[in-house]
Amino acid sequence: MRLLLISNSTMAGEEYLDYPKNNIKDFLGDKPVKALFIPYAGVTVSFDEYEAKVKAKFNEVGHDIVSIHHFEDPVKAVEEAEAIVVGGGSTWNMLHLVHKNNLTEAIRKRVISENVPYIGWSAGSNLACPTIKTTNDMPIIDPLGFDALNLIPFQINPHYLDKNPDGHGGETREDRINEFMVVNTDMYVAGLREGSMFLVENGKINLIGKLNCRIFKNNVQAYELSPKDDFNFLLK
Amino acid sequence: MRLLLISNSTMAGEEYLDYPKNNIKDFLGDKPVKALFIPYAGVTVSFDEYEAKVKAKFNEVGHDIVSIHHFEDPVKAVEEAEAIVVGGGSTWNMLHLVHKNNLTEAIRKRVISENVPYIGWSAGSNLACPTIKTTNDMPIIDPLGFDALNLIPFQINPHYLDKNPDGHGGETREDRINEFMVVNTDMYVAGLREGSMFLVENGKINLIGKLNCRIFKNNVQAYELSPKDDFNFLLK
Numbered sequence: 001m002r003l004l005l006i007s008n009s010t011m012a013g014e015e016y017l018d019y020p021k022n023n024i025k026d027f028l029g030d031k032p033v034k035a036l037f038i039p040y041a042g043v044t045v046s047f048d049e050y051e052a053k054v055k056a057k058f059n060e061v062g063h064d065i066v067s068i069h070h071f072e073d074p075v076k077a078v079e080e081a082e083a084i085v086v087g088g089g090s091t092w093n094m095l096h097l098v099h100k101n102n103l104t105e106a107i108r109k110r111v112i113s114e115n116v117p118y119i120g121w122s123a124g125s126n127l128a129c130p131t132i133k134t135t136n137d138m139p140i141i142d143p144l145g146f147d148a149l150n151l152i153p154f155q156i157n158p159h160y161l162d163k164n165p166d167g168h169g170g171e172t173r174e175d176r177i178n179e180f181m182v183v184n185t186d187m188y189v190a191g192l193r194e195g196s197m198f199l200v201e202n203g204k205i206n207l208i209g210k211l212n213c214r215i216f217k218n219n220v221q222a223y224e225l226s227p228k229d230d231f232n233f234l235l236k
Numbered sequence: 237m238r239l240l241l242i243s244n245s246t247m248a249g250e251e252y253l254d255y256p257k258n259n260i261k262d263f264l265g266d267k268p269v270k271a272l273f274i275p276y277a278g279v280t281v282s283f284d285e286y287e288a289k290v291k292a293k294f295n296e297v298g299h300d301i302v303s304i305h306h307f308e309d310p311v312k313a314v315e316e317a318e319a320i321v322v323g324g325g326s327t328w329n330m331l332h333l334v335h336k337n338n339l340t341e342a343i344r345k346r347v348i349s350e351n352v353p354y355i356g357w358s359a360g361s362n363l364a365c366p367t368i369k370t371t372n373d374m375p376i377i378d379p380l381g382f383d384a385l386n387l388i389p390f391q392i393n394p395h396y397l398d399k400n401p402d403g404h405g406g407e408t409r410e411d412r413i414n415e416f417m418v419v420n421t422d423m424y425v426a427g428l429r430e431g432s433m434f435l436v437e438n439g440k441i442n443l444i445g446k447l448n449c450r451i452f453k454n455n456v457q458a459y460e461l462s463p464k465d466d467f468n469f470l471l472k
Contacts, residue, residue: 008406012402012403012404043415043418043419044411044414044415044418089415090412090415093415093419122406132375133374133375133376133377134374135374135375136374136406137407137412138369138370138371138372138412138413138415138416139368139369139371139375139382140369140412140415140416140418140419140420141369141419142382146375146378159404159406161401161404163401164401165397165399165400165401166248167248167430168248168395168397168430170244170358170372170395170430171373175280176326176373176374176376177374178280179279179280179325179326179329179374179376180374180376182279182280182376183279183329183376183377184376194403194404194406
């Protein structure tokens with residue numbers, strides 16, 4: 001299984017999908033790949049517009065995409081995909097359409113049994129988790145079930161951030177993850193800061209990026225691991 | 237119907253439930269009221285501890301609460317309540333337990349038909365809306381359906397805030413509400429900033445607080461209304 005699970009598409013002030021483009025290039029390899037793009041998280045952007053944005057960046061690094069909304073049979077599109085790419089936006093809208101189009105088992109089969117590379121960012125990284133219960137997004141639509149692809153056995157919290165804006169009295173992200181752990185006692189949560197990504201291949205997982213990742217487990221004090229540390233316990 | 241729907245319990249740097257305590261006092265009136273408290277949004281706090289915190293503040297202003305978790309029959313507790321108070325925390329855990337304990341129709345009957353006062357803050361204000369689809373909370377548990385009490389015909393986004401923390405590249409709250417409106421085209425959303433609350437009584441609604449409220453509707457440019465403005469269109 002080969003996964004590239006990216007926290008966020010865009011660093012503040014930078015171009016869309018710019019910072020991870022070379023990681024995507026390396027992950028897909030030297031031979032040009034035309035990946036299947038799943039734009040379902042896009043809500044305030046049309047699927048055509050979303051495809052064009054992502055395609056432009058993939059083309060910059062010698063690869064290409066085609067969006068699943070052009071196919072009459074989305075399950076068949078997954079069955080024939082060279083690689084699968086799931087973009088960010090609304091995790092809820094994404095999972096709603098993944099479920100509605102019966103894609104869960106098709107994607108799992110390709111990625112787990114047939115070694116088709118999977119790239120996700122933001123909502124697309126949450127989709128690789130057991131559930132979407134660690135998304136930050138507003139639940140604008142019933143996802144038709146909280147279960148996601150379960151490609152990895154732990155939860156990612158993408159866009160992990162440490163503080164509230166000044167003067168804001170609500171719960172911090174860490175407070176929210178602490179609530180998750182009380183209700184989901186057996187699950188690790190990885191707080192994946194912006195600019196970070198997980199690379200899963202050959203049965204191993206590595207953190208890529210400049211920042212640490214924050215690890216949460218029920219009844220354990222949350223702690224930091226750096227890109228040099230061993231994250232393989234997360235896959236057990 | 238009488239509702240006091242508060243954005244947040246606590247202003248940064250202040251004591252728990254301090255800023256709205258006099259609004260709660262005025263809302264419940266001169267005669268001491270012993271309200272039924274629903275602590276289901278509390279996850280990292282025990283229901284006993286949560287009750288004690290809220291009770292202390294209600295006692296300061298001449299009123300009292302008792303938490304629903306002390307009653308063997310929660311529906312009967314609602315049927316006999318003088319007032320209903322729903323605290324903040326995890327909107328998801330709250331709605332899960334409201335549904336599990338079959339409280340929706342019991343609360344609606346008391347509040348709508350029998351004029352029992354309802355006070356909510358944060359998750360408790362979201363509970364008064366048609367659904368919880370404008371919560372900011374992490375979906376730590378399946379709520380057993382997204383429908384809420386539907387006491388008001390519009391959605392509140394509590395803890396509304398304008399900006400992301402510096403350097404954060406993710407969607408703003410306004411971006412998220414814009415996504416909500418694309419999928420829920422007929423619904424008004426009121427972005428209720430911290431320190432603000434809605435008072436609903438005698439068929440009218442007023443905004444209380446120092447800050448403006450931001451109003452969202454699909455295909456309408458979001459706009460600001462002040463506590464002096466007329467909000468009654470939201471009840472239509």
